[in-house]
Amino acid sequence: MDFDQTEDRRMLAETLNRFLADRYDIATRNTVAYDAPWHSPDLWAQMAELGILHALADEDHGGMGGTGFDITTVFEELGRALCPEPVLGALMGLRLLSAAGAETEAVLEGTERLAVAIAEPEAPWGLDHLETRASKAGDGWALTGRKSVVYGGPSATRFLVAALEGDMLGLYEVAAGDARITPYGMVEGGGAAELFLDASPAKRLIPDARTALQDALNAGMIALCAEAVGVAERMKEMLLEHLKTRTQFGRTIGSFQALQHRTVDLVTEIEQMRSITILAADALGGPEADRKAAMAKNLIGRAGRLMSEETMQMHGGIGVTWEAAVSHYAKRIVMIDAQLGDTDYCLSQVMEGLQVA
Amino acid sequence: MDFDQTEDRRMLAETLNRFLADRYDIATRNTVAYDAPWHSPDLWAQMAELGILHALADEDHGGMGGTGFDITTVFEELGRALCPEPVLGALMGLRLLSAAGAETEAVLEGTERLAVAIAEPEAPWGLDHLETRASKAGDGWALTGRKSVVYGGPSATRFLVAALEGDMLGLYEVAAGDARITPYGMVEGGGAAELFLDASPAKRLIPDARTALQDALNAGMIALCAEAVGVAERMKEMLLEHLKTRTQFGRTIGSFQALQHRTVDLVTEIEQMRSITILAADALGGPEADRKAAMAKNLIGRAGRLMSEETMQMHGGIGVTWEAAVSHYAKRIVMIDAQLGDTDYCLSQVMEGLQVA
């Protein structure tokens, strides 16, 4: 039993932390995050150069990492800096390309940007209710359907798309130019897109991709959990600073016991967030991976909302202003819940495990 | 719009309050409540003499009340005094006898004590999954099945039993001597019983009693809600007294802001408890009666648990001792939840109303 990070991962975290602290102060971050293309191609290239993306794939597929703990190391730092770069798409895409035995080099080097398109308007989470269809078209395939809220969609060069041929859920690749894309910014910054496929030409990567897609979702959920931990840690620093410096009625507001006790409860929840993320990261790729990822995402969703609401409340009016960095963190930690599986969806998944003996 | 009680009801409340304060101090109450027959036949007779039971039936059936607000008036006072007398059985029984057009006089005068037996071991709430069966036997009927946790069962002279003949849920009467009864005390005081019917002779009061039974359940739920309001009001008094007098670290514990804010939240919930009980009482007998009774019982269940746990916590060690009156109130307000429909069951009923437009 050992909860220390390996030396390699510690260095990775420090490198990324320093890079983001230098290049992604909150003002820069907000400029990048709230204007099209909702990320910075320059900083993306630099980040790739640092080898950050290599941490997300394993050695057999050109990377230098790819385990649950590599993922959490990277995403916790992204969260701390509230980085809007489309790393989630790279992570999930790399796992899918690896599963397909496809080339990963261009992605690892940052010249190709992937977005993974699974969710649909009426099937926001999971794989069970998708309707996008694939059919043979000449040598290749044609996809028809709509993919919704595709994270990183505005800047993606290629989309990896889940689609059905008969009952079989496959993985297909669509070039950005071959589909109609409606890009947009998100309420907390960063970009997403609607993807309209109308007999769009595609290449099939994996005929029966259910397992690979679920693995990509698990990895993505763990990444989001770790991102939330990073967000929460930074919010905690901001909150403690605020409690120690803001005065009301001639005292620092941190001297009020009601706020103290609520703060202790928040800090306790952050430890729980970190713990459940560790649990899920450890299980990634194993037999318990699905359920533990769902457990983690559920706890993160609940604790994230609490963290967001309580931190804003204790900041008072300033906490709901655009000018205050904390408000952007407060948005992110809540909106993470809706990505890949929200508290209720994930809880349902955990409940299923209780019901079958 | 008027939330004042009528003069009659105010007098009823005062009379009952004085009676209970005089005869049911907590020591007497505990002696009565925790020893067989888990109520006091003497005090029961006196209470009947005061006309308390008459408030639970309408004028057409020998009573002087019988509306939702008559019921809440009586049960709030019973709650305040933590009275273990089996008034719930009388209330529900009187409504059923009235619906059947049967004689109510002996019940109103307290010489007969009714217990209403609906719930079964695997059908604790509602009317949809009962299995006790009725069949013709000579001139009368015979019942077979098991009724579980029949409140007031130990002291009942007659049982009003819900049983199926074919698909039709009827109401039957069984004399106490005609069934096997296992009486027991409850964790918070008061008595209940298991009722074993094995071709037990019965009289049929209402062939199709679904509506009447649901009305009796609604009335019973409203009564329990009002009882919980009375319990909560008394707990609030005890809590405030404790906060004002108990000192720790050289200060009254009521001077600690964390406890102040939690107390304010409790007091707010008591107002909510009272309000939802008023809403349900007003709706009794009308088209919205079922759903509003379920709403009330759900809120009472949630708020009751909070009230119980927080009040014990803020009392510290003394709050979990038998000697402290508050511990018996804390038990009662929680155990009310399990009677006639708990928070989850009631919430499901309310959810159904959301689902159908």
Next chain:
Amino acid sequence: MELQFTDEEIAFRDEVRAFLKAELPEDIAGRVRRGEELPKDDYERWHAILNARGWLATIWPKEYGGPGWSVVERHIFEEECAMASAPRIVPFGITMLGPVLQKFGSKEQCDAILPRILNGDDWWCQGYSEPGAGSDLASLRTKAVREGDHYIVNGQKTWTTLGQHADRMFCLVRTDPNVKPQAGISFLLIDMDAPGVEVRPIKLIDGVHDVNDVFFTDVKVPVENLVGEENSGWTIAKFLLTHERTNIAGTGFSNQAFDTVRALARSRRVNGRRLIDDPLFAARLAQAEIDLEAMKITNLRMLARAQKTGQPGLESSMLKIKGTVIRQELNDLARRALGPAAAPFPAEALAGNDAIAPEDHRRNAGAYFNNRKLSIYGGSNEIQRNILTKAMLEL
């Protein structure tokens, strides 16, 4: 005990409904329903419509142009307006300054100012909060120094709601720095176009601009703009803070929010079923409905008492807490109901064939975040708990 409205009250409600149906402009109601920022003109049109009917200044006595309604009638009016998606009445002139002038102002001030409020000639804003003096209002530092027949005002106000539209501000200023904080405050009326007044927008969490910073640099204010005595401003401030507010629970807004979420949950399909058939979502919504139903009765109980005693009672603090908690929960449900489709930034929420949320729901996430302010402003819920502790629990 009688929960139902009287026949007269029901007739009144029907009259209000008919009025709203006939007079509330559909374009304005649409913007309110969609949670958009309203242009100044929307407020002005709506005020004019209400004023034409004599229903604008609902809490003013008849002598000043109020309708002379009972507490219950006001409540009915506010509920119906909220349910019909009418804009809120901008409170600064009508609800705040009006009653203050009627109680503390001179006859000249009343005659000069009150008709202009009714007619929409002046848009008023409120100058209370300052950076560093949020919940602790008495620590305010904006100072006004008497020089001849003027005060010279220097300092800064913040959280000035809709101040960007305002012609005038009523303002708390420090006129005596040498006494205890509460004793040295005055209530002053300031023209927003006076030299030295600068309004800077504060953008909120969802990108909306409805509050402002206001800076004063050597602003000259005529002494006749003082309301009440010099250094008696704290009395006026307290009057305003404890002033009867029938609408503090916001039940009309919550009713409307609940209906909207329920409709959304019934129509939206998620993973093979209607969202309302998801027991976990339905459980949250049912619980919110129950809490709201209870609060509506609590609210009516307080109103009935106010009607009888003329006192709103300290329970208004409870209604503030519970009302904001419930409304924020409904906002959360509205955001949550959309799942990932809540993501698009409000300013560019998708429309037409590319829409991913129904028209009335494209600001659900933004509204959720923006409305976190509900439990902060107007006396934060923590301040309300302090008030209740002191006054009700006698702790």
Next chain:
Amino acid sequence: MELQFTDEEIAFRDEVRAFLKAELPEDIAGRVRRGEELPKDDYERWHAILNARGWLATIWPKEYGGPGWSVVERHIFEEECAMASAPRIVPFGITMLGPVLQKFGSKEQCDAILPRILNGDDWWCQGYSEPGAGSDLASLRTKAVREGDHYIVNGQKTWTTLGQHADRMFCLVRTDPNVKPQAGISFLLIDMDAPGVEVRPIKLIDGVHDVNDVFFTDVKVPVENLVGEENSGWTIAKFLLTHERTNIAGTGFSNQAFDTVRALARSRRVNGRRLIDDPLFAARLAQAEIDLEAMKITNLRMLARAQKTGQPGLESSMLKIKGTVIRQELNDLARRALGPAAAPFPAEALAGNDAIAPEDHRRNAGAYFNNRKLSIYGGSNEIQRNILTKAMLEL
């Protein structure tokens, strides 16, 4: 990062399991599983079995008869014991007094007392709390006045757990009333059969008797029963309060409680389906499972740090809070799972054909109420929040 136990640790766990399977008496485990009060004899038998194996005093150094386990091994042992429904080891002699004597006691005291603890010759109890000095321990008033070679002790202790079985008590007494509260306290050992000691039972909310009041009237205590210096008792008390407690989160108990509730929910039928198929119940249970899984990792993280640094860290206060909250939630679920069938009073819970709850669940309601004490004693959760505020948040 490595969550799994090492091969050695797994081997150790298997050894503990085998031991428990072979040696834990079934009658005792049954009573523990059913949540019954244990007779004194159960504890004594179990202590003797553990002592025979050398596994009784798990936190004592080897020189005094401890097994020399690592933090992780102790954790494994405690988890396995809880999962097997072993009685808890009565902590007063083993976990509390033992380490105190080893650190502060004289050689004579160690030699005389420690072996008797191991052998079960003396049953110890703790005399800390007093009426009026609960969370505020320093305000204790039981006084000990030196007279020749004795102290004369007068006063009252309360919440003395299992004091009805005790032969001796370690006790905090005030030896100097004229200095600040913390400075005048001493740590004294008192024979329970000394003249002037009276033990009176305190019945708890569920009718169970496991705590007591203890009264002292002119009790003579030899001065050699003083541990450490006179007036240094506060140092010892603090040592005990912050003493490494691997089991503070109670994860073993919660594991066991979770498994039991899940089994109940799978087997119990309610209104036409298994309870576990009721989404509202299943949601609560799943959430408790998730919180518990997280806390188990939090606990292991703290353990791993303690293993490395020898310091438990302030996070033990977090574990105390979260551990009790989770365990109490599981107790609530166990009570709730029975519905009305939780009603019968524990002392007479129905059995045989008349039973309405499965054998292991007849005290579910009683246990729920009794375990409300978990968040009160051993430093209430409010005190833990104060500690965390001060030390960790530096507020």
